[in-house]
Amino acid sequence: xxxxxxxxxxxxxxxxxxxxxxxxxxxxxIGGIVLKRPIMGGWIFGMFICFVILQWFLLAVCWLFYKGVxxxxxxxxxxxGFAIVNFVWWIGIGHAGTLISAILLLxxxxxxxxxxxxxxxxxxxxxxxxxxxxxxxxxxxxxxxxLFPYPNTMTYWPNFRSPxxxxxxxxxxxxxxxxxxxxxxxxxxxxxxxxxxxxxxLKFVFGAMAMGWRNSVRHWNRxxxxxxxxxxxxxxxxxxxxxxxxxxFSVGIVPGWHTTIFPPYFVAGAIYSGFAMVLVLAxxxxxxxxxxxxxxxxxxxxxxxxMLATGWIVCYGYAFEAFMNWYGGDPYESFLRWxxxxxxxxxxxxxxxFTNLVVPQVxxxxxxxxxxxxxxxxxxxxxxxxxxxxxxIVIVSLSxxxxxxxxxxxxxxxxxxxxxxxxxxxxxxxxxxxxxxxPAVSISELKTLLPEAEVKVAHAEEVHDL
Amino acid sequence: MKDTGTYGLMAEFDExxxxxxxxxxxxxxxxxxxxxYAPFPVEELSEAVGFQKNGVALVCLVGGLLGCTGAFILxxxxxxxSYPVNIGGRPLNSWPSFIIVTFEMTILFSGLSAVFGMLAxxxxxxxxxxxxxxxxxxxxxxxxxxxxxxxxxxxxxxLRTRQFLESLNPISVAEVPS
Numbered sequence: 001x002x003x004x005x006x007x008x009x010x011x012x013x014x015x016x017x018x019x020x021x022x023x024x025x026x027x028x029x030i031g032g033i034v035l036k037r038p039i040m041g042g043w044i045f046g047m048f049i050c051f052v053i054l055q056w057f058l059l060a061v062c063w064l065f066y067k068g069v070x071x072x073x074x075x076x077x078x079x080x081g082f083a084i085v086n087f088v089w090w091i092g093i094g095h096a097g098t099l100i101s102a103i104l105l106l107x108x109x110x111x112x113x114x115x116x117x118x119x120x121x122x123x124x125x126x127x128x129x130x131x132x133x134x135x136x137x138x139x140x141x142x143x144x145x146x147l148f149p150y151p152n153t154m155t156y157w158p159n160f161r162s163p164x165x166x167x168x169x170x171x172x173x174x175x176x177x178x179x180x181x182x183x184x185x186x187x188x189x190x191x192x193x194x195x196x197x198x199x200x201x202l203k204f205v206f207g208a209m210a211m212g213w214r215n216s217v218r219h220w221n222r223x224x225x226x227x228x229x230x231x232x233x234x235x236x237x238x239x240x241x242x243x244x245x246x247x248x249f250s251v252g253i254v255p256g257w258h259t260t261i262f263p264p265y266f267v268a269g270a271i272y273s274g275f276a277m278v279l280v281l282a283x284x285x286x287x288x289x290x291x292x293x294x295x296x297x298x299x300x301x302x303x304x305x306x307m308l309a310t311g312w313i314v315c316y317g318y319a320f321e322a323f324m325n326w327y328g329g330d331p332y333e334s335f336l337r338w339x340x341x342x343x344x345x346x347x348x349x350x351x352x353x354f355t356n357l358v359v360p361q362v363x364x365x366x367x368x369x370x371x372x373x374x375x376x377x378x379x380x381x382x383x384x385x386x387x388x389x390x391x392x393i394v395i396v397s398l399s400x401x402x403x404x405x406x407x408x409x410x411x412x413x414x415x416x417x418x419x420x421x422x423x424x425x426x427x428x429x430x431x432x433x434x435x436x437x438x439p440a441v442s443i444s445e446l447k448t449l450l451p452e453a454e455v456k457v458a459h460a461e462e463v464h465d466l
Numbered sequence: 467m468k469d470t471g472t473y474g475l476m477a478e479f480d481e482x483x484x485x486x487x488x489x490x491x492x493x494x495x496x497x498x499x500x501x502x503y504a505p506f507p508v509e510e511l512s513e514a515v516g517f518q519k520n521g522v523a524l525v526c527l528v529g530g531l532l533g534c535t536g537a538f539i540l541x542x543x544x545x546x547x548s549y550p551v552n553i554g555g556r557p558l559n560s561w562p563s564f565i566i567v568t569f570e571m572t573i574l575f576s577g578l579s580a581v582f583g584m585l586a587x588x589x590x591x592x593x594x595x596x597x598x599x600x601x602x603x604x605x606x607x608x609x610x611x612x613x614x615x616x617x618x619x620x621x622x623x624x625l626r627t628r629q630f631l632e633s634l635n636p637i638s639v640a641e642v643p644s
Binding site: 022023024027149155156157160161165166169170173176177180181184188191192194195196211212213214215216217218219220221222223224225226229230233234236237240244247444445447448452453454455456457 | 583
């Protein structure tokens, strides 16, 4: 049950919810964002820009499907261009949402209750963006279902020894579990929206989505078990997903890929970029929607600290990569090191070190961690840095592998950029819609944090014994 | 004594502890067929109405085991029987490379079993339920707690149960039409 003492810790830490809220005020405040708040000019402006980018994305995808992957800059030796860079980047961003909703749930970090809903939505949209790229990258994307084991007239099966098939299973499982986790969390809040609105059409829509949820304590009991089980299942899942993504690389023999540090280093990098995205979203959302009393400085500062910690794990990864290049004594690995530092893509490696390692060190200072504006820019910087990390891993390694005769350069075309920026538009448009259509903060979970929710009476069996 | 037109009697409380005490008293008074409603999970309240264990974890376990064994057997069957490919004499049943898909399917099946098992055991989706006929029940998802004693309970009596509920200091007692 609730630990109101933690809510009331006020001296050193900012409170999880600013004091003064009641069950009713929380319900009305969060529900009111969807039900009562008029559509603002800022929302229309933001949605319009995202929608334009989305149309650009649609155009680029149509052109890609019409002409084939030749519209991109990919060619031998760099066969994995922006598509795989973006895939790894997006799926990494998704990881923070699951970390917040599942791992912090198991660790009883109650501050998660105000940010888990939109972080899970972020996961869902980010994984949707990520999932598109491998499909775009297929020569014949309409045959994507060949990746699944189904009985077919060609009488053959996917190769279960290939990391690419593992990836299909990992990502589809991740998308499915993220979706049900998010939806299960929404059910009681959808019921709450149904009960709050007097609009018949909305009542019907929310009612249908809530499936007749009536807040029965028996239902809550099973619901809590299911939610906890999902948290327990999503925790190893989220760690496995980026591990499997890293297997796409580390099972290969390309210099810079064939290393055992990849799984933990990829997972840490994923959480690093994911928390950066959480902050990039949370800082404007809490400001523009006036929910600074629900998403408090405590959340902002905790996220900054997670970023700092995972940033150092990533730093350790870089250091050990460099060490093993030298210590391993493999001439191709040594060349990779030289190539990263002095080759044609050296700019990307230096920018990566600057954005991912140097700039985030400002997070050691509490003044930065508690300054939303500065933190917003540091988070953007980390997002750029983590994108460059994947760029360095994919492009630099592939462009110069073993034979000088097969060296080559990769130049992204406008369609590479259009599809990358297009997914940013898709992601932001989904977030804009989500904020308007669904409660962006979990109503029922926040209620358990209020002092009112504290249970003071004895357990049933003790009373029955009296 | 059965009252055919009534689904039950509903008492409304504005405080979680009052609702728990009321439910414990109702249980103590011999009522068994009852339910309580709260805007957030209250473990003590579900215990008070006599609900202790739920089967969700078992459903989840069964689903997980099915996913796990199913995925492994599928990969084993594909690689050794249906579509064996000899690559340099390496073993056909190369089980370490099947572990990842087996793991992912275990998670997928147990997760979906937990969710759909929870919904099925809760009897959801349920398009209609009598408790929604009481106007103040809208606040069950907001800030009120409700205790309903069903007319199917063997101790239910329209008058005496109402008097009993009124003795528990509720905000209101209402009849739930069926």
